[in-house]
Amino acid sequence: MDGSKVALVLATSAGGVGRHVRSVADGLRERGAKVVVLGPASADELFGFTESGARFVPVEIADRPHPLGDVRAVARIRRLTRDADVVHAHGLRAGGLAALARLRTAPAPLRLGPAAPPLVVTLHNASIAGGLTGAAYATLERVVARGAAEVLAVSPDLEERMRALGARSVGLALVPAPATPPSPDLAPSHEPESSQDARPSQGTAAPSRAAAVPPEDHAAAKRIRAELGAGDAPLILTVARLADQKGLPTLLDAAAGWARLDPPALVVIAGDGPLEAGLRDRIAEENLPVRLLGHRTDVPALLAAADVAVLPSIWEGQPLIVQEVLRAGRPLVATRVGGVPVMVGDAALLVPPGDAGELERAVRRVLEDRALADRLASAAVERASRLPTEDDAVDQLLSVYDRVMRTVF
Structure with missing residues (x-):
């Protein structure tokens, strides 16, 4: 790959896709590739x-x-990638436009320019939009399937869809969470506390934390709980963009049931997004035990403090937060969607998307059954040890790039 020119293309991104492209760009450059990143100016800022x-x-x-x-x-894109050896677009929007850029003229969908570089597209999300927007995304899916030499999808359902649309070659993408530098809050204490002193007792509603949270994390966990005013309450954590895909109305539906625990559970949601005002209004109107924390940079400390992490999404591929939960060794309850079951194996309780009753009962089981919570925590640590690394992802891409650059189609 030494000296090869790779053009990475991405659309507007507020989180996981942008972080992944940054990781890929760094890894490819370390392997000797010449990398140019094409995307909105906001992506460079973020x-x-x-x-x-x-x-x-x-x-x-x-x-x-x-x-x-x-x-x-x-x-x-057509002008800037003319001399690239391979173009790798991330996301359906970027992938569709990059595929169109390979054409001489838009009305001739299979007529490629004489020197069009091969195109690889990683699909990071499924579209949940309907109407005209949904129709536009369906058109882009067909454009990607016909125009890409290789489609990498983050979940089995997206792989199946691309194959059904006639994509030449389809594989499962590796999208590892970037390595997180140690937080100052998680630095070892000079006087580490015993596991019994890690946090206040919670009676029968609290899982044991000794199996998953090492002593050096106790100070961060106690600080977070004090900041949130959690007291003895079980702490339920969701980290998500406040957007339709994340299933947050279902989380609020379930929160009413967790309020009946003894002591009542506190639900905290870390993230921002377009649904914030509506969620905040509903929390106030229904007096739900839920706090919106906004964007947080101390997710490891939040995880150390939480009794259970919850992912209520309508759809997910390989969400970075799930990888962070597994690495932190926390019990997880998630929806059975997209690539989540393959990621977590037996290291989570899985429930149907949109089913507040099942979600409420699964989380209650974790909070009330110490043995179950400990089993999930241990399984999470074991599962995390088998997650792909950033080096694995770059190795995969180098293999794909080599193959498509040798293939004429």
Whole structure:
């Protein structure tokens, strides 16, 4: 791969996709590739491509269809990738526009330019939109399936969909959570506490934390609980963007049941997004035991403090937060969607999406059954040891790039 030119393309991203592309860019450069990243200027500000030493060229690709802006983006991608050895687009929007950029003219979907570089597309999300937006995304799926030399999907259902649409080659993407530097809050204490003193007793409603949380994490956990005013209450944590895909209305439905625990559980949601105002209004109107924390950078400390992590999403691929939960050795309750079952194996309780009753009962089981909580925590640690690494992801991509650059289609 030494000296090969790789163009990475991404659309507007607020989280996981941008972090993954940054990780890929860094890994490819370390292996000797010449990398250029094409994406919205906001992506460079959020993920620091230029600061890392990568070449970044702004190309405004919105997260939703924008006809005039999309035409401009296609032309710009075509011009900027003309001398690339391989183009790797991340996400359906970026992938669709990158596929169109390989064409001589848009009306001829199979007529490629004479020097069009091979295209790899990683699909990170399924579309849950309906109406005209949903139709536009379905069209982009067909464009990607027909225009990409390789499609990497983050979940088995996306793999199946791409194969059904006639994609040439489809594989499962590796999207590991970037390594998280140790938080100052999680540094070893000079006087580590015993596991029995890690936090106040919670009676019959609290799982044992000794199996998963090492002594050096106790100070961070106690600080977080004091900040939240959790007291002896079981602490339920969700880390998610406040958006439709994340299933947060179902979480609020279930929270009413957790309020009847003794002592009542406290639910905290770390993240921001477009649903914040509506969620905040509902929490106040129904007097739910839920707190919105906004964007947080201390997720490891939040996990150390939590009794159970919850992922109530309608759909997920390989969510980074699930990998963080597993690495932290915390009990997890998640929805049985997308790539989640393959990721977690037996290290989580899985429930149907949108079923508040099943979600409420599963979380209650973890909070009331110490043996179950300990089993899930131990299984999480074991599962985390088998998660792919950032090096694994780069190795996979180098193999894919080598294959598509040797293939004429």
